[in-house]
Amino acid sequence: MKLHEYQSKRIFARYGVPIPEGDVATTPEEARAIAERLGGTVVVKSQVLVGGRGKAGGIKLARTPEEAEQVAAQILSMEIKGLPVRKVLVDRAADIRQEIYLGIVVDRAAARPVMMASSEGGVEIEEVARTNPEAIKKVHIDPFIGLRGYQTRYLAKGIGLDPAFHREFDRIAHGLYRAFVESDASLAEINPLVVTANDDGSLSLLAVDGKMVLDDNGLFRHPDLTEMRDIDEETPAEREAREAGLSYVQLDGEIGCMVNGAGLAMATMDIIKHFGGEPANFLDIGGGAKAERVATALRLILADPNVKAVLFNIFGGITRCDEVARGILTALEEVKPDVPMVARLVGTNEEEGRRILEESGYSMITATTLAEAAQKAVAAARAR
Amino acid sequence: MAILVDKNTRLLVQGITGREGEFHSRQMLEYGTQVVAGVTPGKGGQFACDGRVPVFDTVAEAVEATGANTSVIYVPARFAPDAILEAADAGIGLIVCITEGIPVMDMIQVKAYLDQKGVRLIGPNCPGLLSPGQAKVGIMPGHIATPGPVGVVSRSGTLTYEVVYALTARGIGQSTCVGIGGDPIIGTRFVDVLEMFEADPQTEQVVMIGEIGGNDEEIAAKFIAERMTKPVVAFIAGRTAPPGKRMGHAGAIIEGGTGTAAEKIAALEAVGVHVAEHPEQIAELIAAMRS
Numbered sequence: 001m002k003l004h005e006y007q008s009k010r011i012f013a014r015y016g017v018p019i020p021e022g023d024v025a026t027t028p029e030e031a032r033a034i035a036e037r038l039g040g041t042v043v044v045k046s047q048v049l050v051g052g053r054g055k056a057g058g059i060k061l062a063r064t065p066e067e068a069e070q071v072a073a074q075i076l077s078m079e080i081k082g083l084p085v086r087k088v089l090v091d092r093a094a095d096i097r098q099e100i101y102l103g104i105v106v107d108r109a110a111a112r113p114v115m116m117a118s119s120e121g122g123v124e125i126e127e128v129a130r131t132n133p134e135a136i137k138k139v140h141i142d143p144f145i146g147l148r149g150y151q152t153r154y155l156a157k158g159i160g161l162d163p164a165f166h167r168e169f170d171r172i173a174h175g176l177y178r179a180f181v182e183s184d185a186s187l188a189e190i191n192p193l194v195v196t197a198n199d200d201g202s203l204s205l206l207a208v209d210g211k212m213v214l215d216d217n218g219l220f221r222h223p224d225l226t227e228m229r230d231i232d233e234e235t236p237a238e239r240e241a242r243e244a245g246l247s248y249v250q251l252d253g254e255i256g257c258m259v260n261g262a263g264l265a266m267a268t269m270d271i272i273k274h275f276g277g278e279p280a281n282f283l284d285i286g287g288g289a290k291a292e293r294v295a296t297a298l299r300l301i302l303a304d305p306n307v308k309a310v311l312f313n314i315f316g317g318i319t320r321c322d323e324v325a326r327g328i329l330t331a332l333e334e335v336k337p338d339v340p341m342v343a344r345l346v347g348t349n350e351e352e353g354r355r356i357l358e359e360s361g362y363s364m365i366t367a368t369t370l371a372e373a374a375q376k377a378v379a380a381a382r383a384r
Numbered sequence: 385m386a387i388l389v390d391k392n393t394r395l396l397v398q399g400i401t402g403r404e405g406e407f408h409s410r411q412m413l414e415y416g417t418q419v420v421a422g423v424t425p426g427k428g429g430q431f432a433c434d435g436r437v438p439v440f441d442t443v444a445e446a447v448e449a450t451g452a453n454t455s456v457i458y459v460p461a462r463f464a465p466d467a468i469l470e471a472a473d474a475g476i477g478l479i480v481c482i483t484e485g486i487p488v489m490d491m492i493q494v495k496a497y498l499d500q501k502g503v504r505l506i507g508p509n510c511p512g513l514l515s516p517g518q519a520k521v522g523i524m525p526g527h528i529a530t531p532g533p534v535g536v537v538s539r540s541g542t543l544t545y546e547v548v549y550a551l552t553a554r555g556i557g558q559s560t561c562v563g564i565g566g567d568p569i570i571g572t573r574f575v576d577v578l579e580m581f582e583a584d585p586q587t588e589q590v591v592m593i594g595e596i597g598g599n600d601e602e603i604a605a606k607f608i609a610e611r612m613t614k615p616v617v618a619f620i621a622g623r624t625a626p627p628g629k630r631m632g633h634a635g636a637i638i639e640g641g642t643g644t645a646a647e648k649i650a651a652l653e654a655v656g657v658h659v660a661e662h663p664e665q666i667a668e669l670i671a672a673m674r675s
Contacts, residue, residue, distance in 0.1 A: 106488055106492070106568060106569070108568045108569065108598045108599075108600070108635070109598070109599060109600070109603065111491075111492060111495045111496070111569050112492055112496065113492070124640075125640070126640035126641060126642070129640075142496065143492045143493045143496050144493070144496060181489060184487050184488070184489050186488060186568075215487055215488045215489065215634070216630075216634070217461065217485045217486060217487045217488065217634060218487035218488070218489060218490075220462065221487070247630070247631075247632040249626070249629045249630075249631065251624075251626065259542075260542055261540060261541045261542030261543060261632075262540065262566055262595075262631055262632025262633040262636055263538070263539060263540020263541065263542065263543035263544075263566065263593065263595050263621045263632075263633070263636075264540060264541075264542035264543045264546060264621075264663075265631070265632060266595060266596070266621035266622040266624075266625055266631055266632075266636070267540075267543055267546070267619070267621040267662065267663050269622075269624045269625070270621060270622070270623045270624050270645075270662065271662045271663075272624075273623070273624045274661060274662055279624060282625070282629075282631055282632065284631075284632035286484075315542040315545045315546055315549075316525060346528075346545075346549060347525045347528065347542075347545055347549075348411075348525045369550075369664055370546060370662070370663060370664055371662060371664050374662075
């Protein structure tokens with residue numbers, strides 16, 4: 001689950017990471033009121049869950065409250081990469097002297113968190129990794145020992161940060177690490193972390209932009225964070241699927257797929273493409289799927305107007321073919337589809353599953369191999 | 385021979401009185417696996433699977449009473465990290481965790497702890513292990529497999545069955561089928577299993593089934609080039625997967641433009657591994673190799 005910039009920064013702030021003064025507005029008038037309260041120049045930032053907001057014109061400076069209102073009106077009417085802007089963050093503008101990057105992700109190969117810092121702040125870390133990998137310094141964090149001072153000194157020195165800021169950097173790095181661990185995050189980054197000039201002329205570090213991605217599997221521990229989910233992260237169908245315990249990703253092809261197992265679901269999409277079709281979705285009904293869940297899955301597939309054929313590819317392991325067959329029938333009774341359906345059921349209780357479908361009276365194209373099933377589904381979709 | 389599990393495996397089932405635990409314990413017993421004990425806290429003293437398997441409150445008690453040396457875990461995600469650690473502390477040497485949905489932060493700690501103790505974990509979020517004709521540990525449907533010379537290792541569950549089914553249909557048996565799991569943090573990775581297959585006298589060819597996300601397939605490609613003498617046929621799922629979307633498995637996601645199927649296929653082909661276009665072709669490639 002992705003969090004917005006303002007949500008991420010508020011979490012960071014709870015762990016002592018300094019963030020700019022600011023607030024969120026959903027209307028131009030609110031943006032103006034925030035700018036008035038903050039005084040001076042503000043930055044108005046679109047809150048959408050995609051990168052490249054700046055380039056798209058979704059981040060703008062405003063010198064006066066009136067200008068903040070105008071800019072907010074403009075940004076709130078934008079769409080960035082297809083996502084409507086529903087909120088803007090109005091932050092006091094920082095006097096930026098230097099920009100760096102600080103982030104944590106899980107290093108899968110090392111099986112532990114890795115903290116990364118780069119002297120190239122404001123640039124996506126993947127971009128820096130491609131163009132200037134030496135600019136990135138990394139430390140792996142032992143889950144039992146945690147982040148240590150010598151590690152943050154290594155990072156700070158490695159990216160050429162003025163020693164005057166090393167203590168503050170250490171404090172921020174520890175705050176970020178705690179935010180990462182205690183939120184069950186899979187990514188937490190401050191980009192850029194800046195050296196800013198304060199009103200009294202002193203210099204300090206400030207987290208100007210922030211981003212967090214949370215581990216969906218850890219959300220049960222965080223009801224407060226779960227509530228932060230943005231509706232734009234998923235399509236309505238994807239949300240319904242998630243609430244039903246299904247994993248579903250909407251695509252733009254014409255063959256709906258219902259598969260058990262993520263790998264097999266991907267392979268089913270791939271083989272549809274291989275035989276000249278386009279998959280309409282990724283859908284994994286999960287292990288041990290019950291009839292009700294299967295019915296929800298079928299409803300979701302058939303609700304997509306692009307779907308011209310449905311392919312059921314079920315290989316029974318923990319999922320039993322008879323349960324899936326019953327689910328398909330339950331759904332068919334409700335949905336009454338008018339598209340051709342191809343079914344392939346193999347594995348645990350396969351005879352029972354096939355018998356249920358055969359005796360149901362619904363006309364269903366059957367197949368024994370995956371290649372055969374995919375070819376039949378592609379042909380059936382083409383015939384319409 | 386086979387790897388990891390065989391006739392001598394004395395299996396303990398954690399979560400044996402749950403719906404899935406009981407169902408699959410019966411299937412494992414039917415297959416001929418020595419299921420010697422079950423553990424469900426609070427149900428010690430009872431028997432599961434029609435009185436065939438004694439149930440204990442703790443893994444330590446079960447190990448002491450039955451000499452169990454391998455554990456399979458079917459407990460819900462929020463209790464599974466505890467179950468893994470309990471098994472490791474009770475002296476179990478091989479732990480197979482079927483459970484899906486364990487938070488990454490928990491797995492980081494669990495993995496670090498198990499590595500220190502030298503305990504092997506398969507999974508989590510995996511279908512388990514099957515050494516055809518010897519032992520079935522987990523949820524793989526036993527009837528699709530047959531003993532033989534092909535080692536199978538996979539990040540996916542059902543996709544593994546697909547491949548095993550196609551191999552068996554061609555009369556090609558398997559030494560051991562290993563589902564390593566679809567999570568970002570897993571106990572045993574491709575290279576670990578490839579190393580075991582390389583050393584296993586029964587295994588003549590290896591099938592490796594990967595998917596998008598992470599770079600374990602690339603690491604495996606390097607290992608195959610440097611250390612393996614046995615031929616490997618691979619398949620990578622997710623050629624059509626869009627970036628930034630988690631494709632079911634927590635670990636199956638293209639992030640920051642990396643972890644794509646194209647990169648993995650290129651890395652494997654660069655070291656001479658045959659990469660199949662679709663799952664059923666894997667069996668064709670293996671058959672061609674053997675004829």
